[in-house]
Structure formats: structure tokens, C-alpha cells
Amino acid sequence: MVGTEAKLKERIKELTCLYEVTSIIVNSDYDQLQTSLEAIIYCLKRAWQFDDDTEVFLQNGDFHIETNGFNQDLFLIKSNIRVFNKSDGCIQVGYPKDKYRPSDFLEEEKKLLENVALAVGNLLERKQVHDSEAAIKRQVERADRLHILGEITAGIAHELNTPLANILGFTELLKERMSDPNGIRDLEKIVDNAIFSREVVKKLMFFACEMPQQMKSVSLIPVAENVLKLLGPSLQSKNIKLTKAFSDTTIKLRADTVQLTQVLFNLIMNAIYFSPEAGSIDISIDGLGKMAQIRISDEGTGIAPKIGDKVFEPFFTTRPVGEGSGLGLSVVHGIISSHKGAISHGPNLPKGTIFTVDFPKL
Structure with missing residues (x-):
């Protein structure tokens, strides 16, 4: 009877772990995934038969998380995390070698580890999809803004070109009639600033793709x-x-x-x-x-x-x-x-x- 009760207790721990892991994943914030993965490894720790001595390690390209006492000098079981059918890290669970043997791991625990690794892989897949969608959305929004701005800019550039040409032309005419050196110097400043403004207009037209390419x-x-x-x-x-x-x-x-x-x-x-x-x-x-x-x-x-x-x-x-x-x-x-x-x-x-x-x- 004691053996049956112990087995039942272990199955309850494993089912509780799966339930908690599922809840964590459902409520995960993709911007704070580290927190969710930390919670998952501690759920795994509690689900093992000798939970006080259990240590857990999770490694993925972006994450490296472990319980306080984890080290490589443990008897370990491992399950790979697969993201879009490619191995991308793993989860390892271990017992101290001075107290336990590999046979102390239960077959049900090995299956639990595989299920949790699968769930974590699904979570990481969803994060990648989410990030890709967000990036595409930003690109589309940016393209729309640039398209609208390009049309506005092209119009502004065309409107500015004519008055700038007039400013330069009439200033040159005034320089020919001017005998006062100070006045000529002031007119040269007008020319310099008009030329600078014209260069800005050229840049606007480059941006708006209005300049013909050769x-x-x-x-x-x-x-x-x-x-x-x-x-x-x-x-x-x-x-x-x-x-x-x-x-x-x-x-x-x-x-x-x-x-x-x-x-x-x-x-x-x-x-x-x-x-x-x-x-x-x-x-x-x-x-x-x-x-x-x-x-x-x-x-x-x-x-x-x-x-x-x-x-x-x-x-x-x-x-x-x-x-x-x-x-x-x-x-x-x-x-x-x-x-x-x-x-x-x-x-x-x-x-x-x-x-x-x-x-x-x-």
C-alpha cells in the first residue's frame, strides 16, 4: 500500500508540474521570457522524486538558466529543446553522484522532461514568430511613413527650387550693380545661403527619388x-x-x-x-x-x-x-x-x- 501511495504521489507531482508549466507558458510575456523559463525549471525541480537534491539546467541560444546547486558533477538526464524541428539547446536534470545512481531516475520523470522540453520549444517558436511579426509590422509602418513623406518632400522640393533660383539670379544681378564692398559681401552671404538651401533641396529630391539616375x-x-x-x-x-x-x-x-x-x-x-x-x-x-x-x-x-x-x-x-x-x-x-x-x-x-x-x- 505504501508503494502505491508513493507512486500516486509522484504522478500527482508530475501532473502538477505539467499544469504549472502550461500555465506559465500561456501567461508568458515575450519581453520577459527569462522569468518564465526560471519558473519552469523550478517547477521541474519540485516534480522530481527527490526534489531537495534535484538540480535543473536550461540552455538555449538566448538563455542560460540553472538552479543554485547545478554543476556538471551530477548524474544527469537530458532532453533537447527543438525549435522549428532544429535542436536549439537542452534541459538537464541531475542528482548528486555521492547519494544517487542513474537508476534513481523514474521512467515517468524522463517522459515528463521530454514533454517540458517540447513545451519550451513551442514557447520559443511562438516568441520567434511574435518577434518576426513585430519586425514586419515596424517595416511596413516605416515604409508607409517614408512613402507618404517622399510624396510630400517631392512637392516641397519642386516648390522651393523656383524661388531659390530667383534669389540666386537676382542676387547676382544686384552684385553687378553694387559698388559698396560691404553690400557685395552681404550679397555673397545671400548667395552662399541660397546655394546651401539648394543643396538641401537636392537631398530632399534624392530622398524622394526625383533625381534621374545615370x-x-x-x-x-x-x-x-x-x-x-x-x-x-x-x-x-x-x-x-x-x-x-x-x-x-x-x-x-x-x-x-x-x-x-x-x-x-x-x-x-x-x-x-x-x-x-x-x-x-x-x-x-x-x-x-x-x-x-x-x-x-x-x-x-x-x-x-x-x-x-x-x-x-x-x-x-x-x-x-x-x-x-x-x-x-x-x-x-x-x-x-x-x-x-x-x-x-x-x-x-x-x-x-x-x-x-x-x-x-x-
């Missing part, structure tokens, strides 16, 4: 070298060390030379701006199969995770007021997309940022 075969390395030559004084003024690594000098792209130059100029200029005095900038160009990859890394302050998705949005800038329009990276993103390429950024450990640009090779 696509042709372009050698990538010479374009990069020309940009670096143009930016030589800026590099020298901050005493920045430049490291180049061009593994393939024969890379050709189908591209608009002016727009390709603008992409490289903006990205390298950004790296210079955010780099500290006597910092280092690394530029590499590699041929990777059908793609050409450009990597530009700096040792600046880096991009905070909370603004990582915003850096390519128009009019977003981390520069002080008056030092940037917030159009540089959005224009770069638009140009690269129109060339069927891709751009991304990541941390340059221990500090700084790496921008990676991929273009299809010709």
Missing part, C-alpha cells in the same frame, strides 16, 4: 579613393588614422557615379564627425560572391539601441541643432535601395559603429 558600369575602388582624397583635410584636421583594406581592386557595379560618391562621402564624413581626436577609421571593400561589401568603422560614441531603427529616417539627427539636417543617412538609404543594395549598422567593439553596405556586382 546608371553605368562603375569601378568601385577609384570612386572610394577619390572620396578619401576629398576628405583628406577633414581626416588630418582631427589627426584620424585611416586604415584601408581593398581586397579586390577589380570590383565593378552598375551604379550612378554621383550617387555612389554621395553614399561613400556621407558615410565616411559621419565617421569623421563622430570620431574622437586621434581616433581610427577602418574602411574595407570585399567581393563576396555576387555582392560587393563596404564596411566603414569608427571609434565614436556608437548608436544607442533605442535609436537604432531611427537613424535612416529623414530629419532624424543626433547632431546639435544647426549642424545637420537629418537627411544624410536617409538619402544614403534611398540611394542604396534604388541600386538594389542594403545597408546596416552594428557596434564596433569596444566602442564605435560599423556601417555595412552591400551592392550587387556587375
Whole structure:
């Protein structure tokens, strides 16, 4: 009778564990999955026959959780966690070797472990689906915003072009009639500011895809070298060390030379701006199969995770007021997309940022 009662007690513990694990999974917050998985391993600990001595370990690509006394010097049973039919971690349950034998594990406990590992795998699958859906939703919302903004921007750019041309034209006429040196100097300031405004309009039109492209075969390395030559004084003024690594000098792209130059100029200029005095900038160009990859890394302050998705949005800038329009990276993103390429950024450990640009090779 005692044996039957003990077995019944163990089955109740196992069923209770399954019920608790199911409840935890149903109520899981995908943003706080660590908490849910910790609760699951302690449910498993309580479900084992000798629960006071039981230790549990759960490992997944993103998580590493264990009970306080877990170590590898235990008799262990293990069940793999499968996510989308691929092994992605495991759950292990163990007893101390000085008190127990492998035979002390019950067959029902092994089945329980398999069921819990299956449930955890399902939870991780749902999290991945949830994250993918959220990412797709953000991309769609961003695409909608950019489309609407592109239409508005194109209209604004066209409206501004005519008055800016008039300002420049009439100012030049006034300069011809003006004899006062101070007046001429003031008119030159008007010209300079009108030209600056016209450049902003050009950037708006690039962003709105209103500038016609002249696509042709372009050698990538010479374009990069020309940009670096143009930016030589800026590099020298901050005493920045430049490291180049061009593994393939024969890379050709189908591209608009002016727009390709603008992409490289903006990205390298950004790296210079955010780099500290006597910092280092690394530029590499590699041929990777059908793609050409450009990597530009700096040792600046880096991009905070909370603004990582915003850096390519128009009019977003981390520069002080008056030092940037917030159009540089959005224009770069638009140009690269129109060339069927891709751009991304990541941390340059221990500090700084790496921008990676991929273009299809010709």
C-alpha cells in the first residue's frame, strides 16, 4: 500500500508540474521570457522524486538558466529543446553522484522532461514568430511613413527650387550693380545661403527619388579613393588614422557615379564627425560572391539601441541643432535601395559603429 501511495504521489507531482508549466507558458510575456523559463525549471525541480537534491539546467541560444546547486558533477538526464524541428539547446536534470545512481531516475520523470522540453520549444517558436511579426509590422509602418513623406518632400522640393533660383539670379544681378564692398559681401552671404538651401533641396529630391539616375558600369575602388582624397583635410584636421583594406581592386557595379560618391562621402564624413581626436577609421571593400561589401568603422560614441531603427529616417539627427539636417543617412538609404543594395549598422567593439553596405556586382 505504501508503494502505491508513493507512486500516486509522484504522478500527482508530475501532473502538477505539467499544469504549472502550461500555465506559465500561456501567461508568458515575450519581453520577459527569462522569468518564465526560471519558473519552469523550478517547477521541474519540485516534480522530481527527490526534489531537495534535484538540480535543473536550461540552455538555449538566448538563455542560460540553472538552479543554485547545478554543476556538471551530477548524474544527469537530458532532453533537447527543438525549435522549428532544429535542436536549439537542452534541459538537464541531475542528482548528486555521492547519494544517487542513474537508476534513481523514474521512467515517468524522463517522459515528463521530454514533454517540458517540447513545451519550451513551442514557447520559443511562438516568441520567434511574435518577434518576426513585430519586425514586419515596424517595416511596413516605416515604409508607409517614408512613402507618404517622399510624396510630400517631392512637392516641397519642386516648390522651393523656383524661388531659390530667383534669389540666386537676382542676387547676382544686384552684385553687378553694387559698388559698396560691404553690400557685395552681404550679397555673397545671400548667395552662399541660397546655394546651401539648394543643396538641401537636392537631398530632399534624392530622398524622394526625383533625381534621374545615370546608371553605368562603375569601378568601385577609384570612386572610394577619390572620396578619401576629398576628405583628406577633414581626416588630418582631427589627426584620424585611416586604415584601408581593398581586397579586390577589380570590383565593378552598375551604379550612378554621383550617387555612389554621395553614399561613400556621407558615410565616411559621419565617421569623421563622430570620431574622437586621434581616433581610427577602418574602411574595407570585399567581393563576396555576387555582392560587393563596404564596411566603414569608427571609434565614436556608437548608436544607442533605442535609436537604432531611427537613424535612416529623414530629419532624424543626433547632431546639435544647426549642424545637420537629418537627411544624410536617409538619402544614403534611398540611394542604396534604388541600386538594389542594403545597408546596416552594428557596434564596433569596444566602442564605435560599423556601417555595412552591400551592392550587387556587375
